[in-house]
Amino acid sequence: MIRAVLLDVDNTLLDFHKCAQESMKRGFADWGIPFTDETYPVYQTINNPLWRQIEDGIITLEDLKRIRWVKVFEALGVDADGVEFETLFRSYLKEASQPVEGAYEVLEYLYPKYQLYSATNGPYLQQLHRLEIAGMSKYMSGNFISEDIGYPKPTKEYFAVCLEELQKQMSDISKEEILMVGDSLTADIKGGVEFGIRTCWYNHNKEEHKTDIEADYVVDHLVDLKEIL
Ligand SMILES: [Mg+2]
Incomplete structure (x- = not known):
């Protein structure tokens, strides 16, 4: 039934x-x-809402790059240039590719059975490079990266471009044959549900399901995908 898996x-x-x-x-x-124990939590309280705003179309990725570290330094009481630090942070982030537990096992399992595509909100070259150095590019039939697509998840436009690209490779593929797997209810699952493809929520934090967004499948561990696919 499923032929293409967007990861x-x-x-x-x-x-x-x-x-x-x-x-x-x-x-x-x-x-x-x-770098103290509060640094990362403070970063998250600023970074996460900014990503929500990108998903909601309120700000762009470029806006985030300009404001993120300015706000974090302000909150931490650090006197440093946030815009410049963003560039440094990104240069290191581009080289960071720590896998999620079970990621390689799942890719090895899925690869012979489905067409796999990365589907991510982020800068094009950075995301491509991170997949490459993680040794994951070789599993992908394509990469749907928001900066390249021109729209972020969860917009319909993002998924429409994905479908168009999939149809170039599998001309008769239908929406029901596409599965979006992701950890974000607001980007991955909401986007997939609203576009009409199938969805699997990777609920790694075992969050309580407190929204009306209903995924077709839910897994707590990535390797549990092997039970579904
Ligand atoms: Mg995610």
């Missing part, structure tokens, strides 16, 4: 928390800023 990247295939923390620590060390 979110951050916190689905790659452990974004590990990648971000590692990149931050390197940047802070370069600039002589102390």
Whole structure:
């Protein structure tokens, strides 16, 4: 039934928390800023709502790049240039590719059975490069990266471009034969449901399901995909 599987990247295939923390620590060390226990939580309280705003079309990725570290430094009481740090952070982030537990096992399992595509909100070259150094590019028949697509998940436009591309490779593919797998209810699942493809929520934090967004499948561990697919 399913022929194409769209895989979110951050916190689905790659452990974004590990990648971000590692990149931050390197940047802070370069600039002589102390990295403390509160640094990452503060970053998250600022970064996460900004990504929600991108999903809602309120700000762009470019806006996020300009404001993110300015706000984080402000909140941390650090006197440093946030715009410049963003560039440094990104240069390290580009090299960070820590896999989520079970990611390779699942890719090896899915690869012979389905056409696999990465489906991620983020900068084009950065995401491609991270997949490459993680050794995951070889599994992908294509990469749907928001900066290249021109729209982010969960917009209909994003998924419409994905479908168009899929139809170039599998001309008779229908929406029911496409599965979106991802950890974000607001980007991956909402987007997939509204576009009419199938969805699998990778609920790695075992969050309580407190929205009206209903995925076709839910897995707590990535390897549980093997039970479904
Ligand atoms: Mg994600």
